Amino acid sequence: MTRQKMPPVIRGAILAGLTMAAAMPAAAEVDGVVQQATGHLQAAKAGDAYAMLAPLAAERAGDPDFDYALGLAAADSGHPAEAIIAFQRVLAIQPDNAQARAELARAYALAGDIDTARAQFDTVVQDPSLPDPVRQRFDRLVRDFDRQIAGGGTDLSGFFDLSGGWDSNINTATDLTQITIPLFAGLGPGALGAAARKTGKSYYEMQGAVSIVSAVSRQTRLFGSALGSWRDNVDSKAFDQASAALTGGVAHTLPSRDVLSLSGQFQNFWLGHDSYRQSYGAIGQYTHLLAGGRALTVAGQLFRLDYENDPLRDADRYGAAISYIDRVMVATLSGGKEETRRRSGDHLSNSYLGASLGFEQPVGGVNLVGGLSAERRRYDARDALFLKKRADEQVDASFGVKVPVADRVYLRPRVTYTRNWSNIDLYDYERVTVNLGLRAEF
Structure with a gap:
């Protein structure tokens, strides 16, 4: 439940239940202003009703019929604080008015104060004059509030994606057929084997993930996920x-509504059907919420990388990133070692130092999805064969x-482009993929 809008099922249950109530206090006669405002409310024109009643509040406050109509108009037009005051005035004069207490x-x-809302509904449910059908509806509302107070329960989500297409460079290799290695320059250029040259192939790929979020309390949630992929x-x-x-x-979730999270992750990567690398580590993230569904996040990570058959590559990787997120895009700056x-x-x-931008924009019944990223990498020591420190700049784009x-369920045509510039020819390459996929989400 948000501060701006109550779920329709709750509002509908209140209106349906109160329509059935037979013993609600009411004034014997209602003046014309209140009648006209009530007409606006019945026509779903709460803003018009509020504009009519609010200027009269200073002189009409204390009249239960007026205050009740003003409370309804204020609540339905986005002024909950004024609605609370108006309904409190009604109850000060008519403490047994269950309808006003429900509103x-x-x-x-x-x-956004669901604790007090739950207490008020509980009082309404205890009213002995309340018909049983109405009481049952309100009991369900109280249980829903209890669930929110406890944190919201457990949510499960995920996806499965099947795709296929063409990859111009499955081994991310140079398109040169021979290169000169400075250490053996006197021997002239050397021919590259097939595995070290750019190779294009068609492929198919499967990906799937499942994630679960379970509330421990209103402020604290546990989360977990499993992600797997296979590419042939x-x-x-x-x-x-x-x-x-x-x-x-x-x-x-902190009192400011910002969110602090800490997670651990383990990943295994296979290459050529053999285990190639394991990585495991921790990620910490702080999310600051902004207006309009936007957010800023700051994250840090520390991972250990273990290579199955190449211990020389075993490494520790640590980095940090800051991201801006809104309803359409995610922009990130990152860096590390x-x-x-x-x-x-x-x-x-x-x-390394990098920047990325990703977006998903609805247009004419479909969603346009794309991204652009750039990364700069500088290596610490000279390569023993090429006698210089490696320096790379890489650009990735997708649409x-x-x-x-x-x-x-979505059909997903997609094209990607990668260009890596390197001062060592062996690592200088270009890559394009084109694929068509089918994605199901749950």
Whole structure:
């Protein structure tokens, strides 16, 4: 439940229940202003009713009929604080008016104070004159408030994605056929083997994920997720890829409504059907909420990388990022360091700095989805073969469309482009992928 809007089921239950109530106090005669305002309310024109009644509040406050109509108009037009005051004036004169007390509870809920709303509804339910059908409806509302006070229960979500297409460079390799290695320059250029040259193949890919969020209290939630992917390149087993990642953590909402979270993650990556790398570590994040569904996040991470058959590459990776998020896009600045744990691997240690922008924009019944990122990497020590420190700049771009074909099922054509510039020819490459996928979300 938000501060701006009460779920229709709650509002509907109140109106339906109170219509059935037979023993509610009411004035014998209602003046014309209140009658006209009531007509506006029945026509779903709460703003007009509020504009008519609010200027009269100073002279009419204390009249239960007027205050009740003003309370309804204020609540339904986005002024819950004024509605609370108006309904309190009604109850000061008519303490047994269950209808006014129910509307007062609704106003508290609209204002975000569900504890007081729950207490007011509980008082209404205890009224012995309340008909049983109405009492049953209000009992359900009280249980719903209890669920919110406890934190909201448990939510499960996820997706499954099946896609296929063409990849111009499945091994992210140079398109050169031969290069000169400075250490052996006297021997002239050397021919590159097939595995070290750019290779294009068609492929298919499967991805899936499931996540769960469970409330411990209104402020604290536990969360966890599992993500897996499999990619098969046609007639090229050596560069097939798979990954699996498990994440679990806790998030706590502060009194300011900002959120602090801490999570741990384990990931395994397979290359050519053999286990290639494991990574495990922790991520901390602070999210500051802004108006209009926007947010700023600051995150830090520390991971250990273990390579199955290449201990020289084993490293610790730590970094930080700051992101701006709104309803359409996510913009991120990030940076950090990957430090090999063996001195003999210093030429693989590197620092990085990056920026990215992702968006999803609804247009004409479909969603346009895209992203752009850039990263700069500088390596710590000279490469033993190429006799210089490696320096890379990489740009990635993607664009696609999500076309709904059924409830929460989308057709997803997509194209991506990657360009990595490197001062060492072996790592300088270009890559394009084009694919078509079907994605189901739940």
